[in-house]
Amino acid sequence: MAGQKAKWTRRDWQAAFGAMALSLAARPIPAASSPALADGDWIDAHVHVWTPDLDRYPIQPQFTVEQMVPRSFTPEELFAHCRPSGVQRVVLIQMSYYGTDNRYMLDQIAAYPGVFSGVGIVDHRIEQLPEAIDHLAEHGVKGLRIHPTSADEAKEWVQDAGMNRLWSHCGKTGVAVCPLINPGDLEAIDQLAEKHRDTTVVIDHFARIGVSGSIEEDRLQKLCSLARHPKCYVKTSAFYALGKKQAPHDDLIPMIRRVLDAYGPQRLMWASDCPYQVQAPHAYDPSIALVRDRIDFLSPSDRKWMLRDTAAKVFF
Numbered sequence: 317m318a319g320q321k322a323k324w325t326r327r328d329w330q331a332a333f334g335a336m337a338l339s340l341a342a343r344p345i346p347a348a349s350s351p352a353l354a355d356g357d358w359i360d361a362h363v364h365v366w367t368p369d370l371d372r373y374p375i376q377p378q379f380t381v382e383q384m385v386p387r388s389f390t391p392e393e394l395f396a397h398c399r400p401s402g403v404q405r406v407v408l409i410q411m412s413y414y415g416t417d418n419r420y421m422l423d424q425i426a427a428y429p430g431v432f433s434g435v436g437i438v439d440h441r442i443e444q445l446p447e448a449i450d451h452l453a454e455h456g457v458k459g460l461r462i463h464p465t466s467a468d469e470a471k472e473w474v475q476d477a478g479m480n481r482l483w484s485h486c487g488k489t490g491v492a493v494c495p496l497i498n499p500g501d502l503e504a505i506d507q508l509a510e511k512h513r514d515t516t517v518v519i520d521h522f523a524r525i526g527v528s529g530s531i532e533e534d535r536l537q538k539l540c541s542l543a544r545h546p547k548c549y550v551k552t553s554a555f556y557a558l559g560k561k562q563a564p565h566d567d568l569i570p571m572i573r574r575v576l577d578a579y580g581p582q583r584l585m586w587a588s589d590c591p592y593q594v595q596a597p598h599a600y601d602p603s604i605a606l607v608r609d610r611i612d613f614l615s616p617s618d619r620k621w622m623l624r625d626t627a628a629k630v631f632f
């Protein structure tokens with residue numbers, strides 16, 4: 317995710333979050349890790365893997381090999397980053413390079429029993445949509461990624477027959493819908509969630525609020541208002557791409573506080589968005605450490621929900 321960095325003044329914070337959050341931001345953050353939580357059985361709810369083996373797993377024609385950065389990110393390469401931080405299970409998110417060819421992800425789910433769950437991609441316009449979703453679900457997929465490719469596409473989803481079929485079938489079968497969206501798309505997701513109340517919704521990366529470098533208050537309010545849907549969840553994730561975009565990511569704490577107050581810990585799940593969270597100068601542990609060790613208003617129970625139990629409930 318690209319975006320410009322913005323320098324935040326005390327006045328900016330006050331305008332964005334009000335006096336309550338300002339006092340939070342000013343509170344000292346304990347730097348020490350909590351030994352009892354340091355080696356938990358954590359779940360990373362959002363990781364992409366791919367292989368340089370393009371013969372067996374070709375990428376879609378609109379992508380080039382040069383766009384695969386890093387060139388390789390296999391499960392073994394992932395484990396080297398996540399296991400030292402106490403992460404044992406991972407939700408794999410179908411990588412855009414592969415389009416609707418979910419085979420590499422499914423093969424990794426099969427190769428590491430009990431380790432991975434999956435979020436796949438289907439084309440919502442196909443006639444055999446329910447069968448395609450059922451096929452993925454039989455192979456360990458617990459969610460479907462939806463991603464608008466233009467500014468207006470999410471608005472069109474609200475009335476689109478195929479997209480409504482997708483939401484409806486997911487609601488019937490317990491497969492979550494996982495929108496990768498911008499803040500301007502939240503209204504469309506609100507309307508779809510209203511129409512499909514049985515469908516679990518997991519919004520990626522705070523709906524990308526903070527990509528610009530600023531945590532825009534109106535956008536954050538909109539994200540928090542979606543908490544009125546009991547089956548709507550938020551991934552507190554992709555810290556490398558949001559706000560100041562640098563460790564220790566403390567500037568994201570007021571936004572985490574806001575979604576915590578709106579959704580509660582049982583509807584939030586932490587995720588890294590690897591491999592992007594491990595591209596220099598970013599690193600894995602500062603991302604999980606923010607939730608695991610640093611935010612002082614999180615209780616041990618809150619941390620367990622955000623780092624494991626919410627993702628376990630939805631994806632495992």
Ligand SMILES: [Zn+2]
Pocket residue numbers: 362364409589
């Ligand atoms: Zn991602």
